[in-house]
Structures are given as C-alpha cells and as structure tokens.
Amino acid sequence: MPSVGAMMSRIEELIERLCPDGVEYKALGEIMTIERGASPRPIRNYVTESPDGIPWIKIGDVNPDGKYITETKEKITKEGKERSRYLQSGDFVLSNSMSFGRPYILKIDGCIHDGWLSLREFEKTYSPQFLYHLLRSSVVQRYWLSKVNTSSVSNLNSEIVKQTPAPVPPMEVQEEIVRVLDSFAELEAELEAELEAELEARKAQYAYYRRLLLEKHAASATWLSLSDVSKSICSGGTPNKSHPEYYENGNIPWLRTQEVVFSDIYDVSGRITQAGLDGSSARWIPANCIIVAISGASAGRCGINKIPLATNQHCLNLEIDDSIALYRYVFHCISNQYDELIAKKEGARGDLNASRIKSLTIPVPSLAAQAKIVSILDSFDALVGDMTQGIPAEIEARRKQYAYYRDKLLSFKEKVA
Secondary structure (H helix, E strand, O other), X not given: OOOHHHHHHHHHXXXXXXXXXXXXXXXXXXXXXXXXXXXXXXXXXXXXXXXXXXXXXXXXXXXXXXXXXXXXXXXXXXXXXXXXXXXXXXXXXXXXXXXXXXXXXXXXXXXXXXXXXXXXOOOOOOOHHHHHHHHHOXXXXXXXXXHOOOOOOOOOOHHXXXXXXXXXXXXXXXXXXXXXXXXXHHHHHHHHHHHXXXXXXXXXXXXXXXXXXXXXXXXXXXXXXXXOOEEEXXXXXXXXXXXXXXXXXXXXXXXXXXXXXXXXEOOOOEEEOHHHHHOOOOOOEOOOOEEEEOOHHHOOOEEEEOOOEEEOOOEEEEEEOOOOXXXXXXXXXXXHOHHHHHOOOEOOOOEOOHHHHHOOEEEEOOHHHHHHHHHXXXXXXXXXXXXXXXXXXXXXXXXXXXXXXXXXXXXXXXXXX
C-alpha cells in the first residue's frame, strides 16, 4: 500500500490540475431530490409475511456501524407501498432521528419508514461512494449539529439537509478520494480486528482465573441465595416522557441498563427531577449496591453504583447485608455467573426474571476469606482494566486518524464566482 503522503500528493496534484481555483459549493437540495419517508398507518395492517411483500426499511433494524442496507426484517403489502416512500437500490437513506445523520446506501428496493430521509437523483453530480464519505465528514455533520436540537428544531428535517452547503469536485477527484479513503478504512478494520481479538483473549483469561478462584473456596462455603445476602432488593422506574417537568433541569442521577457494564459506576448520563421520582416507581438507592440489568441486550450484566442514584425498571438493585457478605465479593460472584444468567433469558426481548436472579445461589465463605478473594480479583480487574483502557484507546485513536484524513480530503477551497 502506498504511503499516506504519496496518496495525499496524488490527490493534491489532481486538484491542482483539474480545479486550481477551487471547487463550486452548492446546497444539497440543488443537487438531488430529498424527501422524508412515509409510514402507512396503522403499520400492522400492512405488514405481511408473503414472499411478494415489499421490504420495509426501519431505522431500528439496521446496523449502526454499517454502510449498506441489504435486507429487512419485515415486508409490507403493495397497498402499504402506495402509502409509503418507495426507493430503489442505489438510493441513499439518512436517519433524521435516533442518532440523526447516519447515511446508508440501499442495496435493495423497498419502502422507508418516516424516520428516514431519502436522497435520490444525485448521479450526475456525485459518485455514491464519494457522497457516502461526504455525508459522514465532520464538515457536514457539524453543520447539521448546529441546526438540530435548537429551541425550535429537534430532528434533522429535510429542509436542513436541502440547505447543507457541499463541495462539488470533478468526478476524477471524487474517485481518487474514494480509493484512498477505502484503503484507509480497510487498513483500519484489520487493525481493529487484531486489537479486539487481543482484548477478548485478555477478558477470557481473567474470567478463567476468577472461576478457578471462586470454585476453590466453594466446597467449604455456605451456599446462599442473593435474597439471603441482601438487606433489600428493588427495581426502578422510568418517569413518563410526556411530562417534561420530570426531566428538565433534573439533578437526580438516573441509571439506564446500557450503562451497566461490569464496572464501578461513578456517573450516569440520565437525570430526572424530584417530581419525576415521585411520579414514577423510580427510587433512590444507596451507594455500593449491586445492580443487575434484567432486560434486552444488557441483561445479565452487573455493576456497582459508587454514588446514590435512581435506576430504570430494567435494573434489579441489591443492597448487600455486610454482616453476611462483602458487596464486592457478591459482584464478582454474579459476574462469574454471567453465562448461566443469560442462558435463562426469556421472551422476544431477552429479559431475565427477577425472581430467578433473587434465587441465584453463590458460595459464601467467611468475611475474611471473602476479603482475600476480593483483593485478588480486584488486582486482576485492575490489570485487565489497564489493558481494556489501552486497547479501546488505541482503537479510538485509529478511528480519529481515519476521520482526520477523511475530513482533510473532503475540505476544498471554494471557487469564487
């Protein structure tokens, strides 16, 4: 693979030869057709399992890190198609809510949900691959961010996208930029795969030694349920989203399950007000509880809150009786039984039954023995933590490097009329 410098020089030479005075900038709405998706209502009347059904492209069904949409989970009838927005392979969709601004290239014909914007008829101006990189660049993303979440706008609507200023370099320049960026992306993916594999190997090694250590003491220990070692057990709640007073200017930390990741929890992203606490089943829990996620993809993961906080209803919160067990010891025991827990997930969402978690048994040796085990496992945890901090940091550094070159390649001097 040529050096970065050589590839950049090649593009600079192309630009100097083909557009020495800069490139024209146009609003995206002048270049292509941009429209919002449309959902037939009620959608359940139009969903079909017929092989002749039309692919129904929903935002929640796509891979957030993907580039293409090649299949869908559901189809709709031909009548539903008439009430929706139909696109063809090669067209773009752009999320206008739920992490707005993510572009995807369609590899199928289908109808799009109203959470999408469609981008069509751009072929005379842009190659699809160049347009994809352009829409992901920080130049475009920053423009959108500046327009969204203001006092009057809460999503990326079609008018914002239509007004977005964008460079229009010659097609030969576009193709060379795509070639370079695709080369960077391929190299980045290979490096990330190597780093991720090393990270998983370290985690597996730690889990193996943790299991050995706990099993060594299990034979001489008393086996107790989580209910037996807890002072209290409760779940939380989610204040009604239709009441802004439950969230606006909230100062009560409110934990959601996606933030439960086998670690100590010192801060959370959510906040609710006292009114939100009073108006829901959410409640304060003291610091140093064991929090077990019981719903969805997070189910089975646990953590320790190092600050008092409230949680949503998908968290089961255990306040440990310190006369029986050390909370950090219980945390390690629950973490050790993660595979057993997720094997008990039920239903379409993959939920865990709270009663089953409460009845989960763990070996409980003397407090002195627990303290010794905790000291050893915390040391292992710190060692793996150093590695897991270093490897993700290296992965993030690679991504930032790629984003830097992408933005550099997609920043053009504007041609003066």
